[in-house]
Amino acid sequence: MSAPLPRPHLRQIAAYDPGHDLTQLRARHGGLLCELGANENPLGPSPSALAAFERAAASVHRYPDPSGRALKAALAARHRHPEQGIVLGNGSHELLVLLARCFAGPGDQVLFSRFGFAVFPIAAALAGAEGMAAPAFPEEHPRAFGHDPQALADALSSRVRLLFIANPNNPTGSWLSLAEIEALLAHADPQTLVVVDEAYQEYVLEEEPRSAVALLSRFPQLVVTRTFSKAYGLAALRVGYLLAHPEVACWLERCRETFNVNQPAQEAALAALGDEAHLRVVREANARERERLAAGLSALGLEVHPSRANFLLVRFGEQAAAIGEALLARGIVLRPLMPYGLDAHLRVSVGRAEENERLLSALAELLR
Ligand SMILES: Cc1ncc(COP(=O)(O)O)c(C=O)c1O
Known part of the structure; x- marks a missing residue:
């Protein structure tokens, strides 16, 4: 049987x-x-994040704050973005999948670059959509294996409901400039969600890649995802977040699991954010x-x-x-x-x- x-x-x-x-x-x-x-971050998290985690551990018999209000307020202040446009996730991985599930489905396409982050095709498949990998720059090109913005632009159509761009990208370490992201946003159908995954943005000390957060107020279809797993050193606690237009965030809030980020994780992330x-x-x-x-x-x-x-x-x-x-x-x-x-x-x-x-x-x- x-x-x-x-x-x-x-x-x-x-x-x-x-x-x-x-x-x-x-x-x-x-x-x-x-x-x-x-x-991962070999130096680990801020000591104040660990202390906050331990304090919150005393209350593990209580459910977490389902709206993550304190952490959202701190993130809103940090990014100068409305609190209603922020969604917390059990790692940014959860948010990438949630985005695909909410905005794409059978008959739709989800676009990403060849050598883009491995979760993108998985998210497309979970949504029942067709995952489409645009060609990346070839190995002999100075931007070897990096996202090719022209190839992405060529692959965009009204069937593409979601474009994933990891910037910088894992596993290539390559990046797109803010101008290249902006050009893709201007070219995309207004109903195509453009998700810029900035898991590594805190590590960028150079001029580029600049964060796409700067473009949020101009493009309602833009979503930026971030994580506390990398530079903040909290990979085991699973906290990620996204910044989006409040209406986009509102759909995601309705679809997410109610208690997706546990309280010790929320408290640790809040303390980590405060330790500049x-x-x-x-x-x-x-x-x-x-x-x-x-x-x-x-x-x-x-x-x-x-x-x-x-x-x-x-x-x-x-x-x-x-x-x-x-x-x-x-x-x-x-x-x-x-x-x-x-x-x-x-x-x-x-x-x-x-x-x-x-x-x-x-x-x-x-x-x-
Ligand atoms: C580009 C990129 N995005 C997202 C993630 C997911 O991170 P997390 O779910 O821990 O936030 C990773 C993890 O390696 C990554 O490399």
């Missing part, structure tokens, strides 16, 4: 591939595991270490792609998989990119100085 099947459009979905079984690796290597595979000094330390450490790591990898003869985030896309060639395995055996985790079709590459998250040093020494041995 066979078990019941889900609806037909869900049967082809491949689950999100986290790269490795980290629970097993942690059990094997204990505290010595060097985790450079998940683009910690964020500054994190951003500067990342920029410094990213540059050092990129220089070290290049000195080993590896091709390192430009990045504005907290990770680097690195070409290892045919030996990429073997090197990834050899590093794993030494307790160093990088991210394989086979699911993206980038078999010759590995993604390296920027760690603490000593972790990056350990990776460079191990690679020097392996590549000798």
Whole structure:
């Protein structure tokens, strides 16, 4: 007897591939595991966020504030955006899926770039819509594997209900300028939601990519997603948010799960947002270490792609998989990119100085 099947459009979905079984690796290597595979913040969150989390843990027998009012008010002030235009999510991942489910369905298209963030096609499939990958810049182009704004513009039509742009993008580290995003918004059908996923925006210290938040007041179809999982160091707590036109936000509020962000997470995120000094330390450490790591990898003869985030896309060639395995055996985790079709590459998250040093020494041995 066979078990019941889900609806037909869900049967082809491949689950999100986290790269490795980290629970097993942690059990094997204990505290010595060097985790450079998940683009986390190696410095951790603000101490005041941890203290807020612990205080709130005393009330876990109570349901959380379903509207997340305090956190929304702080985010509204930070971004100078109306509170009614903010939606909180159980990580930004939840919001990406919610957006697709609310604004696209069977017969619609959801557009993203080839080598765009892996959740975009999953979100399209969950909505029952057709996921469409526009060609990215080819490897020999100076913006190798990055989103090609012309290809995205060419693929836009009234059938496209949602365009996902990760900026900077994971796993490529590449970015679009604010002018390029604005041109796409101007070109898109007004009924096409343009979702700019800014999970790594806090890490950007350079002129570009500038945040698309600046365009929100002019484009009602624009949605910007952010997360507390990266620069704020709260990946385990699962807090993300989006900024949108209040009417768009209102539809999402009606469709989301009522208690999607737990109270300790709300309190920790609020405290993290208030600790600007910690964020500054994190951003500067990342920029410094990213540059050092990129220089070290290049000195080993590896091709390192430009990045504005907290990770680097690195070409290892045919030996990429073997090197990834050899590093794993030494307790160093990088991210394989086979699911993206980038078999010759590995993604390296920027760690603490000593972790990056350990990776460079191990690679020097392996590549000798
Ligand atoms: C581009 C991008 N967007 C969104 C996310 C989801 O992050 P979270 O669900 O932790 O907020 C990630 C996580 O790696 C990411 O790389």
